[in-house]
Amino acid sequence: MLDDPRSVRSALTPLRRRLLAELREPDSASGLAPRLEISRQKLNYHLRQLEAQGLVELVEERRRRGFTERVFRTTAHALVVDPEVLGGLVDPEAIQDRFSSAYMVAAASRLVSDVAALRSGAAEAGKRLATITHESEIDFASPRELRAFSDELTGLLRGLIAKYHRPDVEESRSYRLLVATHPRREPEGGATGEEEQPETES
Numbered sequence: 001m002l003d004d005p006r007s008v009r010s011a012l013t014p015l016r017r018r019l020l021a022e023l024r025e026p027d028s029a030s031g032l033a034p035r036l037e038i039s040r041q042k043l044n045y046h047l048r049q050l051e052a053q054g055l056v057e058l059v060e061e062r063r064r065r066g067f068t069e070r071v072f073r074t075t076a077h078a079l080v081v082d083p084e085v086l087g088g089l090v091d092p093e094a095i096q097d098r099f100s101s102a103y104m105v106a107a108a109s110r111l112v113s114d115v116a117a118l119r120s121g122a123a124e125a126g127k128r129l130a131t132i133t134h135e136s137e138i139d140f141a142s143p144r145e146l147r148a149f150s151d152e153l154t155g156l157l158r159g160l161i162a163k164y165h166r167p168d169v170e171e172s173r174s175y176r177l178l179v180a181t182h183p184r185r186e187p188e189g190g191a192t193g194e195e196e197q198p199e200t201e202s
Contacts, residue, residue: 015046016046016050020050021074023072023073024074025073026059026073027071028062028072029041029044029047029069029070030064030069044070051072056073056075057073057075058071091106094106108178111176111178115129115131157177
């Protein structure tokens with residue numbers, strides 16, 4: 001997880017994002033230069049910056065034609081930016097409207113921050129982080145069916161939580177459950193449904 005603004009600035013330039021993608025398989029500035037059409041000297045500079053931030057790691061050094069070739073690879077297959085770096089992490093509990101998109105974004109941001117930190121801790125301890133993820137798409141015939149689905153899902157979840165929630169057991173493990181439903185985003189950036197405006201009294 002990127003939780004240092006310097007690491008974010010280092011990783012998010014277009015060239016460095018390309019380097020991180022290319023270095024999923026180990027390579028050197030000499031190997032990258034022909035593909036990227038960028039000089040070896042310039043690539044070495046950017047690789048040193050990425051190495052200083054821990055985003056790439058040295059795999060080996062090889063002597064070639066009077067210079068030392070340094071072979072790097074990325075340290076992770078995916079990078080997660082801590083939401084706090086991008087302007088602060090809003091506490092979802094501070095938002096009263098639980099049906100607002102602001103609450104969803106705040107809860108999702110907390111999810112990203114928490115899971116990324118837990119994932120790093122599990123990796124350092126040599127353990128696997130146990131999570132549950134289910135993602136589906138559903139087409140509702142009308143806003144009325146969306147509301148009915150929400151009510152029924154809430155009831156089912158309350159029943160499951162009541163059945164399995166055991167804070168009285170000393171060895172119990174605490175988990176956070178987040179369920180969110182939003183219009184599906186189209187590839188061009190649109191959405192399949194418009195956000196409903198709240199009804200007003202006449």
